[in-house]
Amino acid sequence: MTTTRLNDIDLPTSGPWWRHPIMWLVIGGPTAVVVASMVTLTLAIVYPDPVVHSTSAVDRSGVAADEIADTAKTPAMNARNHAATAGQSR
Structure with a gap:
């Protein structure tokens, strides 16, 4: 019986990272959170809550x-x- 060894050349490649949907979840989730926090910070600075002076x-x-x-x-x-x-x- 003959045994065949597979070389790296014979193995199929998985392709570039941007072609894998799970990578978009790994990168997209934290990116969405950072963008949402920037929007929230901008809204908080532009529209601050009014100060109530009377107790x-x-x-x-x-x-x-x-x-x-x-x-x-x-x-x-x-x-x-x-x-x-x-x-x-x-």
Whole structure:
């Protein structure tokens, strides 16, 4: 029985790197992320968020925002105080 050895010349070539679809995924994914971050940075610089100078803003109903925030925090404050006192009565 004869054994034939394959040389590098006899093997088929895989072709250039740009002909393989997986390479476009490997290069394209990070490239898309870099481009998207540049667009986001540009938008953030061109259109910055407005600065709110007043700390006691009033909503449309005429109620101060501080009053709304205090009533919204009441359940959390009660729970925090309950946990800090280990359930002892006042």
